[in-house]
Amino acid sequence: MRVIFMGTPDFAVPTLEKLVDSGREVCGVYTQADKPQGRGHRLQPPAVKARALELGLPVYQPDSLRDEAVQEQIRNLKPDVIVVAAYGKLLPEAVLNIPPMGCMNVHGSLLPKYRGAAPIQWSVLNGDAVAGVTTMRMAKGLDTGDILLQVETPVGAEETSGELFDRLKVLGAELLLETLDRLEQGTITPTPQEEAMATHAPMLTKDMARLDWARPAQELHNWIRGLNPWPCAAGYLNGKRLRLFASRIVPGQGEPGTLENRDGELIVYCGEGALALGEVQPDNGKRMTGREYLRGHPLEPGSRFESTKQG
Numbered sequence: 001m002r003v004i005f006m007g008t009p010d011f012a013v014p015t016l017e018k019l020v021d022s023g024r025e026v027c028g029v030y031t032q033a034d035k036p037q038g039r040g041h042r043l044q045p046p047a048v049k050a051r052a053l054e055l056g057l058p059v060y061q062p063d064s065l066r067d068e069a070v071q072e073q074i075r076n077l078k079p080d081v082i083v084v085a086a087y088g089k090l091l092p093e094a095v096l097n098i099p100p101m102g103c104m105n106v107h108g109s110l111l112p113k114y115r116g117a118a119p120i121q122w123s124v125l126n127g128d129a130v131a132g133v134t135t136m137r138m139a140k141g142l143d144t145g146d147i148l149l150q151v152e153t154p155v156g157a158e159e160t161s162g163e164l165f166d167r168l169k170v171l172g173a174e175l176l177l178e179t180l181d182r183l184e185q186g187t188i189t190p191t192p193q194e195e196a197m198a199t200h201a202p203m204l205t206k207d208m209a210r211l212d213w214a215r216p217a218q219e220l221h222n223w224i225r226g227l228n229p230w231p232c233a234a235g236y237l238n239g240k241r242l243r244l245f246a247s248r249i250v251p252g253q254g255e256p257g258t259l260e261n262r263d264g265e266l267i268v269y270c271g272e273g274a275l276a277l278g279e280v281q282p283d284n285g286k287r288m289t290g291r292e293y294l295r296g297h298p299l300e301p302g303s304r305f306e307s308t309k310q311g
Contacts, residue, residue: 001180004079004099006030010047011165012085014173015106019083020055022177027077030060032088066092074098083176084138088117093140103138104179106172108165110134110150112198115143120168121161122201125226127218131155131164133172135179137190146190148179158221158248160228206231211244213257213307217273221247224275235268235305242305245287246278257305261298266290268305 001024005016008031019026029052034043045053052059062070071094074082081101084091086108096103109119110132123131132152139145151171155164182188209231211220224233224247233244237259252267252274254260260267266277277290282297 001025001101001184002027002078002080004028004030004074004077004082005048005052005085006082006087006089006091007048007085008032008046008088009086011108011169011172012048012087012106013051014169015083015085015176016048016051016055018173018177020057022180024180026055026057027079028060028074029057030062030065030087033061033063065089065095071095071098081180083180085172085176090142091138096138096140101183104148104176105136105138105143105145106176107134107136107143108168108172109201110152111136111143111147112193112195114199114201116201117203119201120165121204121226123155124159124161124164125222127222128155131168133168133175135172135175136193144193146192148188148190149175149182151175158225158246160225160246162229204231209234211235211305211307213268213305214271217249217270217275220270221249221275237303237305239306241283242293243281243283244277245280247275248278250274250276255304257307259299259303259305261294264291264294266294 003019003024003026005019005026007016016029029048031046031048034045036042037044049059060073064070074095075098079099081099082103084103085106091103107119109123111134114122120131130152132150134150135148136145137148153167153171179188204227209227211223211233224244227233228245235242235244250267252269254269256269256271258269266280268275268277279287280290280293281287
């Protein structure tokens with residue numbers, strides 16, 4: 001089986017590796033352009049490109065798949081199937097129609113829930129108890145194609161988006177191989193998505209990081225773990241940002257945003273309940289536990305985070 005693989009970030013790497021390990025012929029890897037990163041703004045390759053080059057695979061980085069020359073290039077590679085995992089570009093109908101077995105997508109949600117760019121993060125932001133991965137036959141719309149296979153997994157009460165991401169990328173790679181095997185065997189019946197059940201998972205933005213402490217502790221806890229590792233939730237104390245990486249719901253009621261040293265734990269009161277801030281980072285400082293922060297930053301009487309609308 002000749003496979004073209006399309007993917008960009010770290011989420012897609014295990015799927016690419018599984019395809020290669022399975023003995024299928026990966027005849028081309030399509031990924032997005034290198035982007036400037038870090039203080040020096042040096043161009044860095046996407047995770048998929050870096051791994052593909054290590055595996056000795058041909059890499060293509062077209063600006064658009066709508067370019068007729070790019071489409072002809074794909075035809076000339078003669079793929080039996082195109083596998084897509086977090087590529088970041090919509091495939092035009094002309095590309096969807098090229099491979100005889102169609103185009104398969106690995107998506108980090110239980111479709112039709114969380115169509116879009118950030119399904120894993122939104123499952124944590126919304127406090128879902130269950131997440132999962134879907135393989136689907138791609139169609140013209142955004143994540144609208146027929147479902148092939150799905151796998152579920154529980155979400156831990158304190159699990160972050162980054163931690164869930166790392167688990168789902170492995171589950172997705174395994175599910176993709178099972179999908180291809182069963183398609184070859186003719187043992188999968190595609191299932192249309194229920195449009196009435198569809199929800200959207202838009203990209204995260206930096207302005208989501210600033211928290212509104214008038215919200216319940218449970219919602220804020222979900223927000224803190226859902227925004228980890230990016231853009232990372234934050235509280236603002238005397239105009240200075242304190243990034244928040246981990247929290248735990250604890251008893252207590254007080255003025256929202258008020259901070260307290262409770263037996264060495266950094267506590268913040270919310271609209272309902274309170275949170276113990278387990279891991280934080282001051283601007284120009286290192287990540288540390290809430291206890292370590294308190295040892296170096298004693299709280300003044302009446303200390304409180306500034307409050308603003310969130311999300």
